[in-house]
Amino acid sequence: MRHEITVRVNGVSETHTVADNQTLVSFLRDTLDLTGAKEGCNEGECGACVVLVDQKAVNSCLMLAVEADGHEVTTIEGLGRPDQLHPLQAALLHHSAVQCGYCTPGMILTAAALLHQNPSPTEADIRAALAGNLCRCTGYRQIIDAVIEASSHVRANATTEPRMPRRLQ
Amino acid sequence: MTDPRYVGVGFPRVDGLEKVTGAARYTADLKFPRMLHAAVVRSPHPHARVLDVRLEEALAVPGVRAAVAGRDFPYHTGIYLKDQTVFATDRVRFVGDPVAAVAAEIPEAAAEAASRVQVDYEPLPAIYDAEAGIAPGAPLVHPDLGKYEVVPWITPQGGTNVCNHLKVRKGDYEAALRACPHAFTWTYRVPQVQHVPMEPHCSVARFDPAGKVIVHTSAQSPFTVRHLLCACFKLSHGDVQVVVPAVGGGFGGKAGINLEPIAVALAMRAGGRPVRVMVDRAEEFYATVVRQGLTATLTTGVDRNGKVQAQKMHYLWNCGAYGGYGVNVVRAAGYTCGGAYEFPNVWGDSIGVYTNRPVGSAYRGFGMSEIHWALEQQMDRVAHEVGIDPIDFRLRNCLGPGKATVTGQVLGEHAGRPDKCIERVDAALKIRGQKRRRFTGKGIACAVKAPAMPNNASSSVVLKFAEDATLEVLVSGIDYGQGLMTVAAAFAAEALKLPPEKVRVRGKPDTDLSPYDWQTVASRQTWATGNAILRAAADVKRQLLAMAAEALGVPVAELELEMEEVVHRPSDRALPLTALVMGYQFPDGHTIGGPVAATASHVPEGLLYLDPETSQSPKPVAKWTFGAQGVEVTVDPDTGQLSVDRVVACYDVGHVVHPGLIRGQTYGGVVQGLGTAMMEELLLDEQTGRVRNAALMDYKIPTTEDLPAEVEAYYVETPQEDGPMGARGIGEHTLIPTAAAIANALFDACGIRITEMPITAEKVLRALQEQGKGPPR
Ligand code: FES
Ligand code: FES
Numbered sequence: 005m006r007h008e009i010t011v012r013v014n015g016v017s018e019t020h021t022v023a024d025n026q027t028l029v030s031f032l033r034d035t036l037d038l039t040g041a042k043e044g045c046n047e048g049e050c051g052a053c054v055v056l057v058d059q060k061a062v063n064s065c066l067m068l069a070v071e072a073d074g075h076e077v078t079t080i081e082g083l084g085r086p087d088q089l090h091p092l093q094a095a096l097l098h099h100s101a102v103q104c105g106y107c108t109p110g111m112i113l114t115a116a117a118l119l120h121q122n123p124s125p126t127e128a129d130i131r132a133a134l135a136g137n138l139c140r141c142t143g144y145r146q147i148i149d150a151v152i153e154a155s156s157h158v159r160a161n162a163t164t165e166p167r168m169p170r171r172l173q
Numbered sequence: 174m175t176d177p178r179y180v181g182v183g184f185p186r187v188d189g190l191e192k193v194t195g196a197a198r199y200t201a202d203l204k205f206p207r208m209l210h211a212a213v214v215r216s217p218h219p220h221a222r223v224l225d226v227r228l229e230e231a232l233a234v235p236g237v238r239a240a241v242a243g244r245d246f247p248y249h250t251g252i253y254l255k256d257q258t259v260f261a262t263d264r265v266r267f268v269g270d271p272v273a274a275v276a277a278e279i280p281e282a283a284a285e286a287a288s289r290v291q292v293d294y295e296p297l298p299a300i301y302d303a304e305a306g307i308a309p310g311a312p313l314v315h316p317d318l319g320k321y322e323v324v325p326w327i328t329p330q331g332g333t334n335v336c337n338h339l340k341v342r343k344g345d346y347e348a349a350l351r352a353c354p355h356a357f358t359w360t361y362r363v364p365q366v367q368h369v370p371m372e373p374h375c376s377v378a379r380f381d382p383a384g385k386v387i388v389h390t391s392a393q394s395p396f397t398v399r400h401l402l403c404a405c406f407k408l409s410h411g412d413v414q415v416v417v418p419a420v421g422g423g424f425g426g427k428a429g430i431n432l433e434p435i436a437v438a439l440a441m442r443a444g445g446r447p448v449r450v451m452v453d454r455a456e457e458f459y460a461t462v463v464r465q466g467l468t469a470t471l472t473t474g475v476d477r478n479g480k481v482q483a484q485k486m487h488y489l490w491n492c493g494a495y496g497g498y499g500v501n502v503v504r505a506a507g508y509t510c511g512g513a514y515e516f517p518n519v520w521g522d523s524i525g526v527y528t529n530r531p532v533g534s535a536y537r538g539f540g541m542s543e544i545h546w547a548l549e550q551q552m553d554r555v556a557h558e559v560g561i562d563p564i565d566f567r568l569r570n571c572l573g574p575g576k577a578t579v580t581g582q583v584l585g586e587h588a589g590r591p592d593k594c595i596e597r598v599d600a601a602l603k604i605r606g607q608k609r610r611r612f613t614g615k616g617i618a619c620a621v622k623a624p625a626m627p628n629n630a631s632s633s634v635v636l637k638f639a640e641d642a643t644l645e646v647l648v649s650g651i652d653y654g655q656g657l658m659t660v661a662a663a664f665a666a667e668a669l670k671l672p673p674e675k676v677r678v679r680g681k682p683d684t685d686l687s688p689y690d691w692q693t694v695a696s697r698q699t700w701a702t703g704n705a706i707l708r709a710a711a712d713v714k715r716q717l718l719a720m721a722a723e724a725l726g727v728p729v730a731e732l733e734l735e736m737e738e739v740v741h742r743p744s745d746r747a748l749p750l751t752a753l754v755m756g757y758q759f760p761d762g763h764t765i766g767g768p769v770a771a772t773a774s775h776v777p778e779g780l781l782y783l784d785p786e787t788s789q790s791p792k793p794v795a796k797w798t799f800g801a802q803g804v805e806v807t808v809d810p811d812t813g814q815l816s817v818d819r820v821v822a823c824y825d826v827g828h829v830v831h832p833g834l835i836r837g838q839t840y841g842g843v844v845q846g847l848g849t850a851m852m853e854e855l856l857l858d859e860q861t862g863r864v865r866n867a868a869l870m871d872y873k874i875p876t877t878e879d880l881p882a883e884v885e886a887y888y889v890e891t892p893q894e895d896g897p898m899g900a901r902g903i904g905e906h907t908l909i910p911t912a913a914a915i916a917n918a919l920f921d922a923c924g925i926r927i928t929e930m931p932i933t934a935e936k937v938l939r940a941l942q943e944q945g946k947g948p949p950r
Contacts, residue, residue: 040196049868050454084194089193104371140368
């Protein structure tokens with residue numbers, strides 16, 4: 005069975021006909037070529053595919069595209085621009101909290117959902133919120149430090165000031 | 174003007190922006206027109222004869238475009254020992270061994286077709302332990318072992334399951350042991366574990382109408398992939414192109430060659446269409462490569478002064494079904510068998526054994542984490558038995574300048590200082606002579622590793638300019654997270670006094686366009702590529718100054734390279750780099766020079782093969798990196814649960830090139846080490862030969878909740894003589910000692926020894942109960 009769905013993705017309304025078993029991650033990656041959402045397991049165990057659906061972090065491998073019909077989806081591609089990074093993106097760069105980068109989009113979006121809900125998380129809150137996002141490279145320390153730093157920026161200014169210029173500081 | 178300093182200060186990683194914005198493309202993110210999707214037919218048997226493979230029904234599935242089996246490509250591959258074919262031909266050797274593969278328009282059709290490939294097997298007895306593999310009369314996993322092609326420094330024993338055996342003989346072990354008042358023998362075990370890169374393996378191959386093979390792959394070594402593909406399929410290197418986009422972690426699992434031959438075989442039958450082979454997470458666990466298992470038995474003889482005089486080491490490796498790469502882990506563990514210590518009389522054997530388990534291969538540390546699990550617990554136990562503090566015992570016995578390794582190499586002033594690392598860890602963690610609360614403990618372990626690679630393993634780079642004097646640095650080492658591209662930018666910026674934003678590292682190699690690099694393994698890139706960049710930069714600088722001298726009519730000696738210009742101080746004149754990098758044009762229009770570019774390489778100097786009988790050699794390896802880690806743990810006597818509260822790591826890295834990246838390597842290695850120490854083990858069902866926990870739900874790796882409350886990192890900087898600005902490798906070393914340090918802290922906390930990794934709560938509880946320290950059973 006195929007259905008027509010309309011999803012607002014990164015602020016743009018997308019109308020497509022999808023199979024009823026197509027996952028949201030496949031819709032984003034294969035249909036829209038938004039490959040920032042990664043597939044690490046396709047069974048809800050790694051968090052690489054996390055996107056925001058109505059501001060909440062969702063494992064997009066566990067959600068069907070048809071379930072996103074009428075909702076608002078934000079992927080990493082829509083979170084910040086190179087000249088106006090989201091504070092989390094800037095803080096991860098600043099803290100050397102990115103290595104291979106495969107977990108990074110999911111990690112950032114999960115943290116963004118946390119800060120949306122709780123702009124002043126403790127380290128324990130951050131650890132709990134990110135526990136479903138596996139990273140094999142960083143050992144997490146610099147990621148947690150980056151989220152702590154970003155939270156102060158989010159509190160100071162919801163729209164954010166770019167910390168990084170176009171390329172390097 | 175003060176000199177710019179980009180080495181040692183740290184700036185955001187140069188591939189960071191593309192990674193935080195989702196712009197970075199990994200192999201699975203690439204789309205090619207009319208790309209086909211593959212599915213691999215894998216053996217359900219741990220060991221069986223393959224009698225027949227029938228593809229007809231698979232080919233009849235709608236949407237299927239190609240199907241191949243072993244008989245189509247009976248070619249051998251393997252980096253050091255060519256013991257594997259693209260698909261099993263006459264026998265399968267583990268559950269997951271590829272037997273055939275299909276390519277179809279959509280993944281569902283490929284899966285359906287794969288399920289319709291018919292294979293007739295005749296099951297054979299399987300062996301799962303290395304001990305069983307060397308027993309007389311054991312079934313042979315590779316009856317043709319004696320016929321395989323192999324590099325000269327690997328010694329497979331035809332007619333047995335031994336795929337490599339390295340012997341270390343130094344001094345007179347037997348006599349020295351007899352003279353020792355104390356001698357101790359213990360055995361330690363390490364299970365197979367998996368790398369678990371967040372990006373599973375993926376390769377896409379196309380065979381174009383002109384006969385060229387183009388491969389995009391998630392790999393650590395594009396040139397080695399090309400070289401091995403050519404050897405396997407009898408192709409010219411001129412007709413194979415390998416491209417590596419962003420890579421989502423490797424840890425050794427993407428070294429050598431992996432899915433690429435399967436993709437190429439399918440592509441050869443797919444009428445010019447690209448074919449993508451991608452494993453799912455379950456296949457990643459059981460069908461790609463894993464870390465080898467180890468059984469280590471050590472005997473230590475100590476004299477009255479607490480100096481080890483005699484040391485015997487027997488390392489028996491469970492290599493799994495194929496040893497193409499793993500044979501060199503066996504070798505590295507052999508010539509490093511004594512770890513960070515000076516043992517005057519040594520009897521060492523490192524033996525690799527085939528079994529019907531998943532395939533062993535390179536894994537961050539390349540055998541060192543496994544042997545350190547044994548060595549560093551052994552040192553602790555011996556210290557305890559002879560009544561010497563474990564810190565003092567290590568300081569008394571560790572290597573350092575003027576001391577000789579097990580292979581007889583006398584270390585020089587520039588070799589790095591394990592003693593300083595031990596002292597630093599002890600200063601921070603206060604391990605020595607401290608009274609502790611019950612069920613809290615502290616432990617330490619040392620680490621050492623040299624790059625394990627062919628003596629001529631090389632790296633090369635190209636430096637060239639764009640019109641606006643942006644420097645482009647072409648490297649073929651892979652940045653799979655460790656930060657090579659950023660390190661390369663730092664060295665280039667430093668050497669040529671360019672702001673880092675004027676340096677662009679082209680670090681996603683394409684073998685058609687990029688300079689040669691052997692492999693990104695062995696913690697060798699900062700050192701090898703760094704050296705090549707400094708050499709090429711010196712050439713670039715020479716060209717710029719020579720051209721400026723002619724342009725200004727002054728001697729070269731009076732010129733200086735400054736920030737984006739060449740300056741003549743005596744006359745206060747300067748030429749911007751933009752006036753030089755494409756050649757200098759005089760006011761009358763005539764032009765000298767041309768686009769400025771340079772290439773340079775690095776190859777280790779003066780490495781000499783090991784003696785085949787004793788492994789003695791004055792310089793068997795390029796360099797050693799030493800370090801130590803201390804940990805503080807708490808044990809819950811009611812549950813056996815161990816919590817690692819604090820980790821202190823110290824390494825002699827020669828020169829810190831980037832503070833943020835090196836801390837990232839340290840935290841990452843520590844946490845990965847903690848995973849292997851306490852959580853990870855590939856469990857096999859010995860009835861069926863299947864991996865029982867081939868899913869992230871069942872095979873747990875550390876999460877944010879498992880990170881110790883405190884991880885501290887310190888670095889000693891004893892310059893490496895042949896290192897770029899004194900730097901030496903560190904990427905793997907950070908996980909080598911973690912597991913042993915935790916085991917030693919556990920002993921300190923409650924007097925129990927867990928010698929079989931991992932240290933699970935069940936094992937701790939059982940040991941506590943046996944000692945009458947836990948809750949009643
Ligand atoms: S891919 Fe969705 S959680 Fe792993
Ligand atoms: S940076 Fe590699 S998985 Fe997180």
